Amino acid sequence: MRIAKGLSAALLTLPLLVSAEEIGEVSTVFKLLGPNDKIVVEAFDDPGVEGVTCYLSRAKTGGVKGGLGLAEDRAEASIACRQVGAVRFRSTLKDGEEVFRERTSLVFKTMQVVRFFDEKRNTLVYLVYSDRVIEGSPQNAVTAIPILPWPERP
Template identity: 90%
Template sequence: MLKAYLGLVVAAVPFLASAEQVGEVSTVFKWLGPNDKVVVEAFDDPKVEGVTCYLSRAKTGGVKGGMGLAEDRAEASLACRQVGPIRFVSELKEGEEVFKERTSLVFKTMQVVRFFDKKRNTLVYLVYSDRVIEGSPQNAVTAIPIMPWQ
């Protein structure tokens, strides 16, 4: 019974990309716990082969940050690039979430969503942060024209 329930829960969770850390820089020295930093992460679009996105964002350090209790800032930068032939693995949905990461203990997340601009044959990716009560208008966008790979 428990196995069947867990299978349903896993099936209900959308397939999202997982990020791989590319690098980081320290921005604020902390005497206790890790320093505040900016991290650069890479993730591949799970439904579009040949596309990799690079996300840079702030990570709060200190004692709370080291224990996973601090709330990270909403600012982020996003650059997605064609890194091979583009192939759609399955049907795309407008505004589909391709990456999501918790940026506070419970209420805040940073996410990347994808749109397809049919008129210009371009994939558009948007990063933003939301919170249960109040999100942030800070965001970043990047676009990839779909072109033959050479």
């Protein structure tokens, strides 16, 4: 029982990360065995900011290795975040706070999205980048959302 309580407490201290919902995909390279290489478009809502949705596009490696989850995906990704409702901060924002993470290889590479708040311009800035445990990767993309008043619907 004490272990379960400790595990629950540890899980509560982890950052609140979300999984992405696949919006669509396009096939880019035909593979005879296993799934084709493709570009996927995924969406996720910022877990710390109500009213913001981010869209990621990235390559997924197919073939036998890709079908088994053993392939290493390319580091390139594109991001576009949009205000989709009234913006409300669920808690105090921390610059560089991770809002999304996904494994892009079996062990060493991850793709992450972090958020910054440009208070002077009242703008949220999102950065997507890929890194490796052994060597960093400069591949990155950025998007910015000016926080605007959102009309309430009757």
